[in-house]
Amino acid sequence: MSVSTLTIDGQAVAMAVGATLLEAAREVGIAIPTLCHLEGLSPVAACRLCLVEIEGSGKLQPACITPVLEGMVVRTDSPTLRDYRRTVIELLFTEGNHVCAVCVANGHCELQDRAVEVGMDHSRLPYRFPDRAVDLSHQRFGLDHNRCILCTRCVRVCDEVEGAHVWDVAWRGEHCRIIAGLDQPWGAVDACTDCGKCVMVCPTGALFPKGDTVEEKHEDPSQLVALLRARQARQGAPP
């Protein structure tokens, strides 16, 4: 296994070829904010929070999918990056209806955590207050489109881990939304196995167990890694 040595924020780090910049940064304890990324799922590089500066590259690159290269010099923090990250969070807050005070995920919400991290105490952009629906047709879970940030973790976990492919993204641009089956009520989709993995990986309160009220959603997305490791161990593959 060959190894690449690179510099992240002045720290030298050696990583196996094929590793991503995000993994390299975490290796040396540098936190790069992420939202759509989740260990165990295929990366989509859609939220753009993890963009970093690479010396010699004119463009910002997403750390979650950019592979390490020998001699790379990476900066994960700069005034520009800080401002862009805050803007991404503001764009997410303004395009949905995120009211923390009445949200099931309050206190356990990745969007909320990122907002605190990037120092977003208010939005510089106007709120759009879109008219969005809530789907409570499933027996055990609910989907509140108002809180959805379209990270597509649910789409990916259902397709890649559970193998049911209940979720998809429909429409485009600002009209994008998550749909179950062929845009059916979630409860009417036979393919759903009621496994709850989508609820588990949802970074916000968009997908939640019915019965949870304010601050009561406690699902932890990092449980996915434990689940995948257990699965691999049972199949006899190296963990």
Added chain:
Amino acid sequence: MTAPPAPLCLRCCTSAGCLASGAAELRQALQRAVSCLELVDRIEIRGVGCLGPCSQGALLAVDPDGALFAGVRAEDATGLIAALVRRWELEAIDGQRRPLAWTPGRGERLDTSRPFFARQRRVVLENCGLIDPERIEAAIERGAYDQLRRAVQELTPMQVVETIYRSGLRGRGGAGYPTGLKWSTVAKMPGDHKVVVCNADEGDPGAFMDRSVLEGDPHRVLEGMAIAAFAVGASRGFIYIRAEYTLAIENLRGAIEQAQRHRLLGQRLFDSSFEFTVELRVGAGAYVCGEETALIHSIEGKRGTPRPRPPYPAEQGVGGLPTLINNVETFANVVPILREGSDWYAAIGTTSSKGTKVFSLTGNVRWGGLLEVPMGTSLATIVQEMGGGAPEGSTIKAVQTGGPSGGCVPASELNTAVDYASLQELGTIMGSGGMVVMDHSTNMVALAAFFMEFCRDESCGKCVPCRAGTVQLHGLLQKHLAGDATAADLAQLEALCHMVKDTSLCGLGQSAPKPVLSTLRFFREEYVALLKPVAARATEAAP
């Protein structure tokens, strides 16, 4: 007794633009008149591709005179045929050739020596407007598939790649990536299965170059694709074309079928082991599918959303196979390069941009339409001289190039020679060749808002800056237009433009702010003039 005069050919433009001006009815009326008078043997009525000045349709050319008529209507048909017959009768008396003395009722005869025609250099469009695109025989007569045969029988794939490389041809889809380099990358990829894709998802407002090429000379593109397939070692081809291009789709379908029947596409071509099949894929109306990774997803039957590159399509494209993607005009350049040689092609154009470029000229200009000029021709030549400038009583304010991904060139910079580098310096791009001329009545902020609305509607919604950022940008522009914006809003507009440009995932989002940044650069005073006066704000704030 003099010899019977040469048979006449009436070339009737059947491209989408002229069809909208009644070209189909005109063609029918001509055919009726000719058959009524039993002149079918002596007068050929030929449907052809674009004849050029689309704004003057319907267009009709008369051969061998080479006369071109504009604004011809169906009711002119009998008059024209009668005039032709009268000329025959007169010529039969004294044996003297004479010019055609006829003008259409409400149209006019166009002077083909005027700059619009004279300053063109037709390489891509050399057959367009001459041949009947529905008959492969017409294309073959003009040499179609000769270069494919030569490549397969006499050249090695490496020689073909080398020829394209040395010609200096760059991608005509917008980004201007060197075509030869792209071909050699795909050619070097391992594997027996590779794919060639023609991007015909032309979607910029005001752009119709690719449509015209496909409508007027579809075999030119098919042959270019087949040569590319031979060069890179591919056996499957796709043409991804937008559903709105009904006539181009129809002509392409017919062309593919005829080429297969003539064994010019398919298996064991020219008694070699080379095989190449082409399938049409019709888009479903998403602008973003012109982006190559979204286009690949769409061909695969998936949602048309872009993905980050690398891996580039050359490594992993359609079905995970190495894929060569070029646009229509790029493929249409391949045949003349092979026929005339790379040195000939490289001698046309400028140091950084070789060959010719097809432009579609639209907007506030007297002579709108399709034209092809050598790279390095100045914007002033194209717009003022060839296009005839702005209509009576107005002056040109700016020229928009590159569609929603491009920017505006102000009138003061019109002397710029058009090539990839010079346009980039002006903050715009060559793009695919759409050129929209705007006169002094155009509100540049409204123009920027129009393009932003376009990008907002066409954003696929995958990445946050493009999905939500274009909405906020459009809102800010609307606020300016409504006269409600402050200096802080203008600053925010500019900052958000840079953020969306720097952080979006694909080209659509990265270039969506360009029309705003470009108009801010050259017409900032128009934005400032729309700002709310400070005094008005102060009174509002007072209790």
